[in-house]
Amino acid sequence: MVFELDSKKLEFPHPSYAEEDGLLAIGGDLSADRLLLAYSNGIFPWFSDDTPILWYAPNPRFVLYPSKIKVSKSMAACIRKNTFSISVDRDFDAVIKSCSAINRKDQQGTWITKDMIKAYTTLYTMGYAHAVEVWQGELLVGGLYGVLINGVFCGESMFSRVPNASKAALIYLAQEIELRLIDCQFHTPHLESMGGEYLSFSDYLAILTNPRYEQPL
Incomplete structure (x- = not known):
């Protein structure tokens, strides 16, 4: 059953x-x-410019335990060679706009609308949304962003302009930040190959609702 939300009432089914x-x-x-209430209850928005706001809570949920992330031999070699430099929250704006603009196979347009960019940028200024940036020199070549709730990183999107850049971002997120869980939301073969x-x-x-957890960021 799909519920219609009242914009004047801050609640979800x-x-x-x-x-x-x-x-x-x-x-x-x-x-x-509303976004923080949604994420705190395992709900997230996913829609496009030509639809109203749609809210999802998939069951089962596709997730990645940081300790179980799979790093291929070629990816491990890439990391050892310091092919990339990686930062956190150095340029959230560039990451979310890059995720919005990147061309994706079998996908027309983007679900990261101007309103979504504005909303998640607000969450970033409040300390709830975060980005991982992947650089080659001063050039941003990949990254990801999401919402951090109680030690669970709810991944929203990632992008790559060169091979392995988004993988490097995800591996860094899993290995360098003390998270309990990475919420991938929906299944993809790419995320499954990395341990999802x-x-x-x-x-x-x-x-998600375990109260005894200290935010890592």
């Missing part, structure tokens, strides 16, 4: 009501308070 594809609700707004796996929503929510 319980995620257990989500459809088989994860769709839970429609409408509402992208205010910081399914987790029941109830188990995911139990990790």
Whole structure:
């Protein structure tokens, strides 16, 4: 059952009501308070310019445990050679705009709309959204961004302008930042090859809502 949200009421239906594809609700707004309420309950927005705001809570959830990330021999060699330099929150604006602009196979347009960029930039200024940047010299060649809630990094998007740049960002996120879980949201073969796996929503929510955890960033 898909619920229609009232933009004047800051509330969501319980995620257990989500459809088989994860769709839970429609409408509402992208205010910081609503986004934080959503992420704190395992819900996230995913829509495009020609649709209303759509809210998802997939069950099972596709996640990556940082300790289980798979690093291929070629990727390990790339890291050893210091092919890239990597930073955190050096240029959030450039990362989210690059994720929005990058051409993706079998995808027309982008779901990272101007309103989404504005909303997540607000979360960044509040300390909830973060970016990992991958550089070659002074050139930004890859990266990712997401929302950090209680030790769970909810990945929103990543991009690469050169081979292996987004992989380097994900490996850095998993190995260099003390996270309990990386929420990949939906399955992709790429994320599965790096160690992604399914987790029941109830188990995911139990990790997400554990009150005894200190933010790493």
